[in-house]
Amino acid sequence: MLINIYNFGVELSYPLKIKNFSDILLNMNINSLLNFTVTDRFLRYVIIDTQSDPASDTVPSTEKQKDLGRLLVTELLKMGVTDAHLDEFGYVYATIPANVDKQVPVIGFCSHMDTAPDCSGTGVSPIVHKNYQGEDLILPDDPAQIIRLKDHADLKNQLGNDIITASGTTLLGADNKAGVAEIMDACYQLINHPEIKHGDIRILFTPDEEIGRGVDKADIKKLGAYAGYTMDGESAGNMENETFSADGAKLLINGLSSHPGFAKGKMESAIKIAGQIIAALPFELSPEGTTGKQGFVHPVSVEGHVETAAIEFIIRDFDDDKLAEHANVIRKIAGDVLKQFPSSTFELQVKPQYRNMKSVLDKHPQIVEYGMEAMKRAGLNAKLCSIRGGTDGSRLSFMGLPCPNIFAGEHAFHSKQEWVSVQDMQKAVETILHLCMIWEERS
Structure with a gap:
């Protein structure tokens, strides 16, 4: 049955059983x-x-x-x-x-x-x-x-x-x-x-x-x-x-420490490596550069010293399969940056969060x-x-x-x-x- 309900002064029409509480809504x-x-x-x-x-x-x-x-x-x-x-x-x-x-x-x-x-x-x-x-x-x-x-x-x-x-x-x-x-x-x-x-x-x-x-x-x-x-x-x-489907990722960077007074040709600062990696992240894969159904990679925290540093990321997409692709973007950028630092290494740890x-x-x-x-x-x-x-x-x-x-x-x-x-x-x-x-x- 089609009925009209007056609610906050708005007239509504939709199929509804007339019973119990619904009946009362008709009258007050x-x-x-x-x-x-x-x-x-x-x-x-x-x-x-x-x-x-x-x-x-x-x-x-x-x-x-x-x-x-x-x-x-x-x-x-x-x-x-x-x-x-x-x-x-x-x-x-x-x-x-x-x-x-x-x-x-x-x-x-x-x-x-x-x-x-x-x-x-x-x-x-x-x-x-x-x-x-x-x-x-x-x-x-x-x-x-x-x-x-x-x-x-x-x-x-x-x-x-x-x-x-x-x-x-x-x-x-x-x-x-x-x-x-x-x-x-x-x-x-x-x-x-x-x-x-x-x-x-x-x-x-x-x-x-x-x-x-x-x-x-x-x-x-x-x-x-x-x-x-x-x-x-x-x-x-x-x-x-x-x-979104969501993963968390942690990029661990192992640099090479040296006394700063004698560091020429030796030191490979994990902090600076981390900075270069973050700077190389594509804008079109960032929260501020995406909308709608587009996913992103987002660095949420950085912690480090000359010898070691860690970058925490959140990775998001509506398509589960693209999460791995986004993680590979981080992995590739880290690999490219570390080509300049032959004594340094990195490890990317990815953990599922929700789907x-x-x-x-x-x-x-x-x-x-x-x-x-x-x-x-x-x-x-x-x-x-x-x-x-x-x-x-x-x-x-x-x-x-x-x-x-x-x-x-x-x-x-x-x-x-x-x-x-x-x-x-x-x-x-x-x-x-x-x-x-x-x-x-x-x-």
């Missing part, structure tokens, strides 16, 4: 029905410093990530989610039990609690800019940080909305505390609205996603879900079923299909995208939990100009609820 505004808590939660979560540390060998990499994990468990228990707990590795697990008798596939929702090492997450002071009208947002603690409409394309879709930023000296933490807050609000709505029919819903909050270790210790068996959805994307209405989840998701088309339908039911222009990055879902998909990525509304992530809108976060909550209903309806 979803804002007043749901009484969103996502904004209050988000503002509470971002002030907790959860920055991860790539130099740490502990799990999680920083103990402070557990501070947010403990708060989330406390809030879930207060909601009545009786099995919510934080494990020794900093993962939060919880279950919203089914409220129907029939068999419904178990679905899971996942977001990460850590923030990126790229920008400080200490002392975050969030600011809510009400009724945004296209003006420049000057961040008060550093007036040089200005969020301009011309620099942030999605701001044109936010006129009249409420924009949340940090104060100018830190990142905001919308990546991925927006996703955490959205899932938590969805849990609250499911518990307080039993008319929303659903199967078992599993919740997973992870540490260390920003340093590539987000699911290293995740217990997929304990999660026990058939399908998963990470809430860690950008613009409202976007869903990502394709990520493009599309190959897994293509085998389970209904998972993506239901996600797209849920966004449409929430009144959004649903768009299937590829992401020039990775999510926990990339690795979860290959661990047996097919897991596309749904928008969380985060923008300009890993920077002092990071922002999110209240209304986009609310739409993400609606999308989660519609997903729960769709899986129940189709079972």
Whole structure:
């Protein structure tokens, strides 16, 4: 049956069963029905410093990530989610039990609690800019940080909305505390609205996603879900079923040390060799020189002395086979440079990080299909995208939990100009609820 739903003043039309929660949506505004808590939660979560540390060998990499994990468990228990707990590795697990008798596939929702090492997450002071009208947002603690409409394309879709930023000296933490807050609000709505029919819903909050270790210790068996959805994307209405495939590489350079006063004709500085190798990397294979489906080779750190040096790279492409080609570019450049240094050697170590989840998701088309339908039911222009990055879902998909990525509304992530809108976060909550209903309806 074709029906019209009036949601935030927008008329929508799509096929929908008239039952339970969907019937209620016909008769009242979803804002007043749901009484969103996502904004209050988000503002509470971002002030907790959860920055991860790539130099740490502990799990999680920083103990402070557990501070947010403990708060989330406390809030879930207060909601009545009786099995919510934080494990020794900093993962939060919880279950919203089914409220129907029939068999419904178990679905899971996942977001990460850590923030990126790229920008400080200490002392975050969030600011809510009400009724945004296209003006420049000057961040008060550093007036040089200005969020301009011309620099942030999605701001044109936010006129009249409420924009949340940090104060100018830190990142905001919308990546991925927006996703955490959205899932938590969805849990609250499911518990307080039993008319929303659903199967078992599993919740997973992870540490260390920003340093590539987000699911290293995740217990997929304990999660026990058939399908998963990470809430860690950008613009409202976007869903990502394709990520980069990723390798990490380390180039070890062994030079020849000598006393600098007597070094002529002898010294071969590993530091200078490293500098020449980096300078020889092609621009067209760099992050700043690529876009769309183009892959890249990116040096992310250099450490060294005269005798030894090491360059850390990340290698990215949507095509798994091209990762080896990109590694060979590094290998060839190093070999060519070292022809000038006959006493020096190099070794390239390559380690897989994650793979493009599309190959897994293509085998389970209904998972993506239901996600797209849920966004449409929430009144959004649903768009299937590829992401020039990775999510926990990339690795979860290959661990047996097919897991596309749904928008969380985060923008300009890993920077002092990071922002999110209240209304986009609310739409993400609606999308989660519609997903729960769709899986129940189709079972």
